[in-house]
Amino acid sequence: MIPFASHIHPASEDFQSQRAGMLGLVGQLRALEQRAADASARAASSFAKRGALLPRERVARLLDPGMPFLPLCNLAGYGMDDPDPERCIPGGSQIAGIGFVSGVRCMVVATDSGIDAGALTEAGNQKLMRCQDIALENRLPFVHLVESAGSNLRKYRVDKFIRGGGMFYNLARLSASGLPVVTVVHGSSTAGGAYMPGLSDYVVMVRGRAKAFLAGPPLLKAATGEVATDEELGGTAMHASVSGLAEYVAEDDAHAIALARDILATLDWNDGMPAPGPDAEPPHLDPDELAGVMVLEHRKPVDMREVIARLVDGSRWMDFKPDYGAATVCGHGRIEGHAVGFVSNNGPIDPAGATKAAQFIQLCNQSGTPLVFLQNTTGFIVGRTSEEAGMIKHGSKMIQALANSRVPQITIHCGASFGAGNYGMCGRAFRPRFCFSWPNARTAVMGGEQAATTLEIVARQQAERKGAPVDEDRLAAQKAEIVANFSAQASAFYTSGHLLDDGVIDPRDTRAVLAFVLATAREAEARQPRAVQFGVARF
Numbered sequence: 001m002i003p004f005a006s007h008i009h010p011a012s013e014d015f016q017s018q019r020a021g022m023l024g025l026v027g028q029l030r031a032l033e034q035r036a037a038d039a040s041a042r043a044a045s046s047f048a049k050r051g052a053l054l055p056r057e058r059v060a061r062l063l064d065p066g067m068p069f070l071p072l073c074n075l076a077g078y079g080m081d082d083p084d085p086e087r088c089i090p091g092g093s094q095i096a097g098i099g100f101v102s103g104v105r106c107m108v109v110a111t112d113s114g115i116d117a118g119a120l121t122e123a124g125n126q127k128l129m130r131c132q133d134i135a136l137e138n139r140l141p142f143v144h145l146v147e148s149a150g151s152n153l154r155k156y157r158v159d160k161f162i163r164g165g166g167m168f169y170n171l172a173r174l175s176a177s178g179l180p181v182v183t184v185v186h187g188s189s190t191a192g193g194a195y196m197p198g199l200s201d202y203v204v205m206v207r208g209r210a211k212a213f214l215a216g217p218p219l220l221k222a223a224t225g226e227v228a229t230d231e232e233l234g235g236t237a238m239h240a241s242v243s244g245l246a247e248y249v250a251e252d253d254a255h256a257i258a259l260a261r262d263i264l265a266t267l268d269w270n271d272g273m274p275a276p277g278p279d280a281e282p283p284h285l286d287p288d289e290l291a292g293v294m295v296l297e298h299r300k301p302v303d304m305r306e307v308i309a310r311l312v313d314g315s316r317w318m319d320f321k322p323d324y325g326a327a328t329v330c331g332h333g334r335i336e337g338h339a340v341g342f343v344s345n346n347g348p349i350d351p352a353g354a355t356k357a358a359q360f361i362q363l364c365n366q367s368g369t370p371l372v373f374l375q376n377t378t379g380f381i382v383g384r385t386s387e388e389a390g391m392i393k394h395g396s397k398m399i400q401a402l403a404n405s406r407v408p409q410i411t412i413h414c415g416a417s418f419g420a421g422n423y424g425m426c427g428r429a430f431r432p433r434f435c436f437s438w439p440n441a442r443t444a445v446m447g448g449e450q451a452a453t454t455l456e457i458v459a460r461q462q463a464e465r466k467g468a469p470v471d472e473d474r475l476a477a478q479k480a481e482i483v484a485n486f487s488a489q490a491s492a493f494y495t496s497g498h499l500l501d502d503g504v505i506d507p508r509d510t511r512a513v514l515a516f517v518l519a520t521a522r523e524a525e526a527r528q529p530r531a532v533q534f535g536v537a538r539f
Contacts, residue, residue: 001316001333003284004309010289019292025439026291026506032493033074036091040114047114052186052209053253055112058145059095061257062108069099069108070516072131075504077123078497089115090497092124096131098520101143102265105523107135110145113187118148120193122160125167126499132170134502137433138524141180141269142171143260146196147187150216164192171199175536178529182263184256185210185236185246191219194234197245201536202263204256205236205246212239244539274526277337283511284315290507296440298416304329304344304374307414311335311511321356328353330360332369336515338522341369344414345377349421350386351394357424358397361405370408370518373426375441379419398424408433408521412510413441413492413501428500434517435501438510441492443500448486452479 009015040055047054053061063069076092079085095110109131111118135142151161174181183200189212197203197212205212213220213234220226220233232238239245248263250256287310295302309315312333320330327347333340341364343357364371380386380395402409402424411425411432422443426432445451456475463470488494496504505513 001314001318003315004305004317006285006306006309006315007303008289008293008306010292015289015292018294018296021296022291022294022438022440022507028493029075029439029504029506032078032090036089036112036115039089040112043114050209051252054114055095055110055118055145055147058184058186058253058257059108059110061254062099062101062143062145062260064100064103067100068512068516069097070513071095071097072134072502073127073496073499075493075496076127076499077121079494080123080497081121088497091115092121092127093118094124094127096127098134098138098140098516101141102261104141104264104267104269105520106143106264107131107138107140108143108145111148113147113149116149118187120148120151120164121155122157123497123499125160125164129166129170130499130502132167132174134434135179136170136174136177138520139177139179139527139529140520140524141182141264141267142174143264144181144183144196144200145257146183146185146189146193148190148193149188150190150193168192168195168199171196172535175199175201176532176534178531180263180267180269182260184250184260185212186253186256187211188216188230190214190216198538199535202248202260203239203246204248204250204259204263205239206250206253206256207236209253210236210239210246212245272526272528273523280334280337281314283310283312285310287311287511288508290510294414294438294440294507298376298378298418298442301346302376302415304346304376304414307374308333308342308344311514312340313337320360325350325352325354325356328357330356335372335511335518338515338518339367339369340514340518341371342374343371343425344374345421345425348378348381349395349398349424350381351389351391354380354391354394354398354424358394358401361398361401365405365407368407370410370521371405371426372514373409373411373432375411375413375417375422375425375427376415377418377421377425378416379421379446380424395420395424402426402430408518408525410514410517411435411501412514413437413443414507415441417441417443419446433521436503436505436510436513437492437496437501438507439492439504441495442490443492443495444486444490446486448483448490451486452482455479455482 075090078088078090082088093112093115099108181200182202183197184204194212194214211230211234240249248259290310293306318332329344409426409432492504
């Protein structure tokens with residue numbers, strides 16, 4: 001493989017304009033993340049009064065210093081838990097990601113009890129379940145730092161209650177799959193939340209602070225008339241000496257986290273894992289330039305090879321069938337030494353491009369090579385010529401290959417993701433191992449203008465058939481409403497807020513993110529957990 005020859009001129013006016021626009025979006029992303037951190041930090045005085053660490057302090061103490069941490073679902077709930085974008089606090093009141101605890105790569109989730117006492121939200125539930133799914137697929141121990149007032153009864157929804165059972169289903173599956181579940185109870189763990197420690201393999205509870213009960217004192221009195229204190233009903237001392245729920249008792253938050261780290265250290269979890277390879281050659285083309293390479297207007301063309309060349313080792317790239325189905329880009333490269341097959345788009349997917357992608361996906365499965373999809377497509381091409389050429393048939397080949405692919409698949413939404421192109425390029429519904437978005441990404445069944453124009457044509461045809469006059473004002477209002485609706489839902493911030501990806505990332509971090517998740521997937525392939533028929537029962 002030879003280094004890619006770039007045609008990008010970083011000093012050009014277009015590049016600098018694109019870079020400024022992208023950095024502005026990255027700034028918005030960082031501001032939203034900071035909004036969640038600030039909201040949690042406002043509880044600092046109350047945490048300090050009871051000698052407790054803030055949730056982010058707990059996570060920081062749990063993780064190995066200096067080791068990478070990949071946050072997940074950073075915008076969960078944005079535009080979902082509260083429709084007002086100025087008030088909405090992203091994150092789903094959960095801090096989550098993959099990091100290292102005593103040298104072990106783990107899934108880490110912490111209830112952000114600095115926000116509404118850690119009350120569970122719909123977005124928070126979905127985020128937690130997505131993290132559990134990732135842990136299962138990637139064979140990661142699951143470390144859970146719990147302090148929650150339970151479900152927010154003022155915002156009760158029966159659908160949230162029913163779907164929320166998946167949290168407990170997943171915990172049982174993790175344990176049965178041989179993946180340790182370690183839970184630290186820092187404070188209250190009420191009602192359904194009590195099953196979080198109940199379904200864990202190792203439980204640490206903080207003396208005088210941790211509480212776990214199916215019904216707290218107010219509900220107990222309302223339901224049965226029985227009166228009991230928090231400590232009597234579900235305190236640490238009772239669970240450590242009477243119920244047997246807790247294996248370890250900690251004197252404070254810091255001690256509890258130290259115990260959790262000790263538990264991970266005793267498991268010898270990294271035995272037999274592949275040794276890290278030699279340091280890989282960095283890209284010859286600067287990954288920082290990714291902030292200016294990508295156009296912000298999806299109608300403008302961009303050569304996605306320029307993106308790939310700033311991700312791969314040595315900027316070396318081997319193009320696969322470059323002259324056949326040229327708008328679909330396929331090829332091989334390496335990221336931090338990991339062999340990778342790339343699929344991307346320099347235009348709509350045509351019959352030849354779909355056929356090429358289907359073949360390439362199958363070849364990567366034959367060689368066991370992970371696939372990275374860099375989405376930037378306006379969809380499958382339409383029109384009489386493409387229909388006659390078998391677009392449906394050839395597009396179906398691509399879908400078949402993708403749906404039945406068995407190698408790790410990672411999707412990055414880099415630009416447009418329209419129509420069935422979202423599916424063919426391994427969108428969320430096709431279950432990529434990981435899925436991230438750049439802040440400029442746009443996702444929709446079609447563009448808002450096209451949707452509005454389509455419905456306008458239909459309305460005019462209906463009026464013509466009826467012999468009725470066309471209400472131009474009504475049509476104009478309808479068009480504006482449709483365009484606004486499509487536009488509002490297309491942004492990466494909206495889709496990520498609804499957990500349609502695993503988080504929005506700075507384009508300049510893409511190589512590091514890909515290297516991290518490829519290493520995670522590689523470890524998963526090498527690991528052989530000792531599965532049992534059922535999760536480990538508590539005695």
